[in-house]
Amino acid sequence: MTAEFRAKFLREIREMVGYSQGNNGLQKSRITKDKKDVQEMTDLLLNSWLNPFSDESQPLASISTSAVPSPDIALDLAKAYLSGEEAYQGFKNNRLEPDKPLVKFHDTLKKTFTSMSKAKTIKKNEGEETVIRADRNLFVRMIIIAESRQLHMQEVLQHPLGPQPSSLATSNDLLRKSIKAQLDRELEKLLQPTAEIPSPSVYVIDGVALVQKLNVSDQMTFGQIADFALSRVLQESGNSRRIDIVFDVYNEISIKSAERERREEGESVTYKNLTAGQKIKQFRNFLRHGQNKNSLITFFNDY
Secondary structure (H helix, E strand, O other): OOHHHHHHHHHHHHHHHOOOOOOHHHOHHHHHHHHHHHHHHHHHHHHOOOOOOOOOOOOOOOOOOOOOOOHHHHHHHHOHHHHHHHHHHHHHHHHHOOOOOOOOOOOOOOOOOOOOOOOEEEEOOOOOEEEEOOOHHHHHHHHHHHHHOOOOHHHHOOOOOOOOOOOOEOOOOOEOOOOHHHHHHHHHHOOOOOOOOOOOOEEEEEHHHHHHHOOOOOOEEHHHHHHHHHHHHHHHHOOOOEEEEEOOOOOOOOOOHHHHHHHOOOOOOOOOOOOOOOEEOOHHHHHOOHHHHHHHHHHHHHO
């Protein structure tokens, strides 16, 4: 409780006697390490996590899992500051300021925020349910049981703590995402870039990536979006004799299904038959649903 004041006194004493610990942050090795850390964090946000600094309009979601909270949890997060202030006032009025505190200082605090994580439940034979969370307390209990039964920890730790291995699934029962950009970089190492593109040439475009890069404003029609996409294709292809636009295939059963279901959580509207004069609001939310992407691909081909 007094750590803040002790650190302040220590800092003032060092200034009084002229003692300086030096600035290690300006050393060349430290600068190189910091640049590497920043680059790794940037790659993580751009390629694996949800980028919170993007200019694109996106719904409230978890940065690491891209999971969209329910309306109740979203409202709870929006009121986080007020809830924290209310909890602080209650802590101060009940534990700190009164001569005879109403609540002991070290008593457990009331839970303030709602959690998005899913609890693991195991049903007993009697019909009762016991909640088991894969946290460090469970790990400690497992070690104690293993020691009392004279089990070897190397054998015990070969088994996962949850229903799925942590290398494949997160603690929320969501499929763990892989960083596809790493595979791209490895494939690029096998290619030799050419200084000039031979003629005639074929230009291949990732259709979904093209759509994602479009700067679509509100109240634009699907016809205007298609014209905008076509102009981008002709601009980027240069003097190519042939242009191939390749779109993803959205199969219902695939390894990508779990990721798509996670993106489609929350409020999302699906469209089937698109028309050229139909306007679209919140284009990013529209692209979150696989069925909408299929409808957009069909409309592009017909248009």
